[in-house]
Amino acid sequence: MTRWIDISQRLDSKVPTWPGDTQFSYSLTWTKQLSGSVNVGQITMSTHTGTHIDAPFHFDQKGKKVLELDVNLYVGPARVIHLSQIEQGEIGSIGVEAIAQIDLQGVTRLLIRTGAWKDRRIFPDKIPEIRPELAEYLENRGVQLLGLDLPSVDPLDSKELPAHHALARHNIHILEGLVLDDVPAGDYELAALPLPLADADGSPVRAVLRPL
Template identity: 55%
Template sequence: MANWIDISQPLTNDMAHWPGDTPFRYSLTYSKEETGSVNIGQMTASLHTGTHVDAPFHYDSKGKTIDMLDLERYIGEAVVVDVSQHDEINMDVLKKADLKGKTRVLLKTSLPNNPKNFPDNMPTIAPDVAAYLQEKGVTLLGVDIPSVDQTDSKELATHHALYNHGINILENIMLDHVETGVYELIALPLAIHGADGSPVRAVIRPLDIEERNR
């Protein structure tokens, strides 16, 4: 069996965060020397830190929170698609990829995976991908950029388009070291009651033809 590949950003005190949002911080609350038995740590962070899942409540106050989402969408076969030749990823770009029978799509864009740098510019995911992905039966879209919308967007057109077409969102995965192809994905969000998102540990492993045909 092939080894698992980590496609999540490591959580470090010097990692980049969304401008104006809460940065990630980990520290020891009590040391083993203080307690006599254990080290006990604490962390603070935005729920959209590093590799994370957006809940619909993030951009729709009436949408489902993270603890209400279908976990099946974050476990199973996924296809990694290279769209790094395009500054805008739209329906026409995705039509060039073989998405037949694929319910989870992970997009490898031109943005270098650098967890310690928040990009000034990043590729655009056009809203029209949502209807096309739904037509193909896709229920999860993963991207290796901080957001499916641009940093300065207030309308969040692509977030809403994906939501309206029944497609969940996984952001800030790392695919620079990953070849295109079919994988098994595990990217489970935490069951944080009432929350708008959750960091995840996202991992994939290559699937051979026999496994894909089971």
């Protein structure tokens, strides 16, 4: 039986968070020693810690919240592609020309390995952003979910978030913070389900792949 590949960031005290956002912490509120029966823990974290999805409400006051999203977006066939020109520093952003030679017809879930986030224990200073015009190109090929090995689809200092808004206009949902370092390019089955958070703007996920 083909084994699943974990492509999620480890959640511990060293996981990097957006500067100024809530740091991850886990602690025991009850211990087996004190309760006489069980350990029970509590988690404090941002909804955008580690590997996570963005709900449209994250950047649009009228956008859908996590529980309103179709769970089928996050489970099913996916294609992993490698952008070596990003990893080698040849281009600084991801536009149509970066993937124009890759056949994406019929690909519903596209996961891009850029290799640009070298040390995932440190929040990056700069990332190769998605250029907004890529959204229409992806929609025309059937892409509904875009995943990246980066903490955002936009420049880290952006307030307008043009890529977030462009992707939303073209009905493409966002999965960020993937770990694709050792994942060969190819076709996989993806499972990256968000938690059923009724009012949330995002959710951590346990993202896994299985080769098709």
